[in-house]
Amino acid sequence: MINAPAPAGRAVYEQLTAGVQLPLPPIPRFMLEVIAESILAAWLNIPQDQIGIADEAGLNAMMETQLNQLADQDEQFQMLVAAAVRGKETINFDGTWLEKRPDLSLILTNGVRARDFPLTIECKLIHKATKKGVSLYCNKGMKRFIDGDYGWARQESLMLAYVRDGSSIKTHLEPYLGRHFGKAHDIFCTTTLPVPTGSSAAQAISKHRRRFRYIDRAAQDDPGPIAIEHIWLDARGSN
Template identity: 45%
Template sequence: MRPTAIRPRPDQIAELTRGLHLPLPEVSSVHLEIIAEGLIRAFSGICLEAQATVASGSEAEVTALMVSRLNAMIEYEPLWGQLVLCVARGQESLSFDGSHLEKRPDLSIILSNQNRGFPLIAEAKIIDAATSKTEVLYCDNGIRRFVEGEYAWGNREAFMIAYVRDGSSISGKLVPFLSNAMTKAPPDYCIEELPVTIGAGEADMAISRHERPFTYLNSSALADGPGPISVWHLWLA
């Protein structure tokens, strides 16, 4: 069987975006904060009940636990249940031009008030220097996927989740790394704004902003380009 050719597929994009104008409207900061708080609660819960897996399991194992807990929360947390229809792991999606038909972001959070073809995307990565899982991998295999239109290309926001095992922090690791990347010409990861800390709780959380250089395929439903994306970083330990 011959492999599928990597090529733009305007018919796929036209069908996916039928009746839509992209990029979609912003998700309100209030709703994004509720989602961040839900992710924190879910992680705290699985830490209590599956400590060994959270401490030493693979990213896929930890994320699978997260998805199960987040979906269970729909049934017993009224506010979460009103906002979130379901959460999927590895749900297939298209890249921005249809070249890839089977992109699989780690978490697809389907919101009750947003188009189901464009869920809120969260990528998850382990941060553990002892196993060479550092901020470099986090950015190369995480942030870059949003910048290049692999994930969340119809949205204006996305999440990056870190399962931190070595005591790293956003201010100690991610900000210095992105600050250095920003000095390059052009800035690596298309950084417009470095991570800014948000929230007053114990969670390590920040927002960065990144330009996206790709353009949408020609369609009356789409603007010329997606504009920048806000990435909410949530480092959980």
Template identity: 40%
Template structure:
């Protein structure tokens, strides 16, 4: 949140009308700058990379490019914290459906974060949408399908302090790990954290 607030303050036009890639590039630069200047952040994070190539769970896709990969100091270098970003702007057909189809689904299908139990999605919100007002009802409908679309096991649960639109949802995964044993192993569910950021100032 701190990094995005600084991006918004320094580049308001980009946050308001720029592309997803432009905003994410600014966010990457700011997060890496924090590694240099913030001792606490430096203890947690080695570096942040935008569009870092990764492979899908079975190696069939070698050039998957999540929007941000956060390499944590205490974690395996091959399994960074993966962040996927999307713009939410209903007037331009960038809706919660697109957010889920082109973002959330990638974690369910094993394209991204297949070796992790947690991942992040960021929404750059331009139309006043909120997790509770848009994402939760959408996933509730998906959860009622058979089988549940996006393999929803738990609807978004608010986790942020006042003024921060942050929640996490839980999802099954639609793949099995290849293994040398006779029976492939299941990856287990993944918790996806959703952080929805607005073009107006958020209070931490």
């Protein structure tokens, strides 16, 4: 059963998207590469003795702090990102839900209504010993972009994995998506399995159809596919 937007949600959606062509124009690839490299740099600045013991919320909080320090100090990054915000509330694609909270949101410095439509980052801890694996990453993380809960106005998003058990994109994410790929009821709507990208072996991009349509919009405003940049970080730490 599909929930209908409440009057307040519909009003928020209409105000948010008034005069905005959806989806927003694609973010240039060089910008995404700078952002990805900055995330890797921010990760290196988190104390090693905390990386191996902090929970997901703690790691997200430290990532927010480090990314904001980069936004203050790194000339290239600050040209693209005004701020990183943890748990920034947002609505879903049609206003049905008013309190969606992606883990991290990057407020970009350019583009249409940048503060209203941040670049969304969803984060997941991967640790088999605590029953947190790639299934959780996909079903409770990545799928939120496909269903229009997060990042619905943009054509790109990011997923971060804090990996404590040696899992990798190649050995875990790619096979997991591959088992669904091409099937009539692929819940992840994958059109391109993860393709390595960037300077790190722990980076890849996958592409997915999206399972929603903008309300009260012309056919040309179909959301189209979303490109999801995956960055898997070694979170075993020094302990």
